[in-house]
Amino acid sequence: MHKFLVACMVVFMSVSCTDKPVSLSGDAPVEAEDFIAAFPLLTLPLRIADTNFIKMADTTTISYTVFTQFIADSVLVNEFGKNAKKISIHPLGKIEKETELYLLANCTQNKKTTLLVFLLDKQNKFLASVELLKLANKDGYIHSVSITSEPTFIINRERINVAAELLYTKHGYAFNSASGKFVEVMTDSNEDLKRINEIINPIDTLPRKNKMSGDYTKDKRNYISVRDGSSSSKYSFFIHFEKDGGACTGELKGTMTMRDATHAYFQESGDPCVIDFTFEGRNITVKEQDNCGNHRGIKCFFNDSYTKRKENKPVKKNK
Numbered sequence: 001m002h003k004f005l006v007a008c009m010v011v012f013m014s015v016s017c018t019d020k021p022v023s024l025s026g027d028a029p030v031e032a033e034d035f036i037a038a039f040p041l042l043t044l045p046l047r048i049a050d051t052n053f054i055k056m057a058d059t060t061t062i063s064y065t066v067f068t069q070f071i072a073d074s075v076l077v078n079e080f081g082k083n084a085k086k087i088s089i090h091p092l093g094k095i096e097k098e099t100e101l102y103l104l105a106n107c108t109q110n111k112k113t114t115l116l117v118f119l120l121d122k123q124n125k126f127l128a129s130v131e132l133l134k135l136a137n138k139d140g141y142i143h144s145v146s147i148t149s150e151p152t153f154i155i156n157r158e159r160i161n162v163a164a165e166l167l168y169t170k171h172g173y174a175f176n177s178a179s180g181k182f183v184e185v186m187t188d189s190n191e192d193l194k195r196i197n198e199i200i201n202p203i204d205t206l207p208r209k210n211k212m213s214g215d216y217t218k219d220k221r222n223y224i225s226v227r228d229g230s231s232s233s234k235y236s237f238f239i240h241f242e243k244d245g246g247a248c249t250g251e252l253k254g255t256m257t258m259r260d261a262t263h264a265y266f267q268e269s270g271d272p273c274v275i276d277f278t279f280e281g282r283n284i285t286v287k288e289q290d291n292c293g294n295h296r297g298i299k300c301f302f303n304d305s306y307t308k309r310k311e312n313k314p315v316k317k318n319k
Contacts, residue, residue: 027065032124035070038062039094039103044151048092049144050133053115057090057106064089067105071118075129079116080109095151100175102151104132115145117153119175119182130173130182150174150272152185152294167191172294174270185271186294202253203227203238208311210235212264216284216306221246224284224306226256233258237266237277239286243300250296265289275302282308 022034038060048056064085068076076084088108092115095102101120106113115133120126132145132153141157148154154172161167172186199221206227208214212235217223224239238253256264256277264277273292278285288302296302
């Protein structure tokens with residue numbers, strides 16, 4: 001009986017040792033699965049505010065040594081400076097995709113906490129990162145980040161002005177595999193009055209020598225500009241529209257690729273938006289094929305037709 005009890009204790013202790021969580025707070029190397037397991041799975045879509053993102057993080061502490069086994073230390077040094085090794089790191093959650101793994105972590109330095117997202121591939125190789133929230137902001141705004149299912153990380157700031165109006169600015173970021181970076185895929189704001197009253201065309205000064213290049217318009221607030229691209233089969237474009245009396249707007253800058261002599265498309269890695277373009281005579285028809293919600297209001301689409309505007313030829317001066 002005594003031997004049986006001893007044997008049971010040995011088995012119990014063996015199982016207990018096996019199930020003991022791996023410490024991530026020390027300097028010893030850890031396995032990738034143990035590191036990733038510290039990040040709870042997040043359900044999307046999700047909104048995280050600067051008022052709750054500290055409470056959302058797990059109590060687990062990940063040491064700088066362990067964290068930089070998987071995340072490039074240069075990222076933390078660029079973010080927190082030469083004393084980056086002194087930051088306190090707590091996992092907030094993870095987003096698992098077919099070829100990508102997004103890890104969200106709170107990093108605290110001198111009582112100032114920053115939420116960042118770090119992207120790994122399926123081989124757990126670090127690819128890119130972007131800052132999402134910072135607790136130290138004391139600018140009178142409420143800050144938050146909305147994460148869509150793609151995921152796109154939409155960084156928001158909002159405040160109420162003296163006229164009781166809600167002012168906001170939004171910037172959306174998604175990973176672009178071609179560049180290997182997070183790129184800005186949307187911007188929306190009602191704070192810049194000049195921008196509200198005057199649409200700024202970011203490609204207006206680019207060359208327009210190729211056949212399809214030019215300005216195609218319906219009116220001053222609904223148009224698409226097409227400019228020469230990197231080759232004869234590519235064009236830069238900027239489209240802006242306002243529908244329902246300006247209640248719903250859309251705006252997108254990108255590169256269209258010609259399928260044939262009269263058909264082109266827009267599609268970029270990391271952005272779910274897909275648009276087809278059809279050229280017919282002096283007209284261009286725009287047709288949204290996949291979700292471009294990051295670039296427009298939820299109740300309107302990029303679908304429309306525009307007519308090419310005749311360019312004013314420069315007047316020749318008599319010698």
